[in-house]
Amino acid sequence: MSQAVEHTVFTLERWLATSPRHAFRFWSDANLKARWNECHPDWTVIEDSHDFKVGGEERKRWQTIDGQEQTFTAHYLDIVPEQRIIYAYEMSFAGKRLSASLVTITLTPKENETRMIYTEQVVLLDSDDPDARQHRVHGTEHGLDRLVEIVADE
Numbered sequence: 824m825s826q827a828v829e830h831t832v833f834t835l836e837r838w839l840a841t842s843p844r845h846a847f848r849f850w851s852d853a854n855l856k857a858r859w860n861e862c863h864p865d866w867t868v869i870e871d872s873h874d875f876k877v878g879g880e881e882r883k884r885w886q887t888i889d890g891q892e893q894t895f896t897a898h899y900l901d902i903v904p905e906q907r908i909i910y911a912y913e914m915s916f917a918g919k920r921l922s923a924s925l926v927t928i929t930l931t932p933k934e935n936e937t938r939m940i941y942t943e944q945v946v947l948l949d950s951d952d953p954d955a956r957q958h959r960v961h962g963t964e965h966g967l968d969r970l971v972e973i974v975a976d977e
Contacts, residue, residue: 829947831956837967839937839974843905843930846937849970850908850928851875859970862962866893877902881910891917906930922947922959941967 839846849855853873863885870884881897897912908928914921924945931938943963947955
């Protein structure tokens with residue numbers, strides 16, 4: 824039986840009304856990251872760890888309102904403070920791996936702002952959803968838009 828695999832890449836750009844130093848903190852500090860990256864407030868958090876260093880791991884595990892489990896596990900591969908973050912992550916739902924990704928984030932100063940480029944190379948696994956890629960892009964856009972808003976409100 825053949826298993827469906829879709830390889831795709833997407834890049835998103837956002838301008839943050841702050842310095843790269845401050846923008847970097849919204850990735851490196853677990854409390855600041857949670858402010859913009861938390862979604863599904865009706866899900867129960869079962870596990871939450873954030874070891875932000877090269878070789879470190881970030882793990883999140885939730886239980887949905889209908890009792891299913893969703894997981895996110897990231898491994899930090901490269902970190903250059905205030906400039907670049909590279910990590911690999913996987914997501915699963917109800918015991919089934921949904922995807923594996925490699926993400927690169929770059930932070931570049933421009934006057935009083937930071938240009939953030941987010942590039943994700945993703946492998947969508949065994950998806951019956953023909954819109955799986957678009958759902959991933961939309962979810963990521965939504966999170967990054969929240970980041971822009973939170974930084975602007977500070």
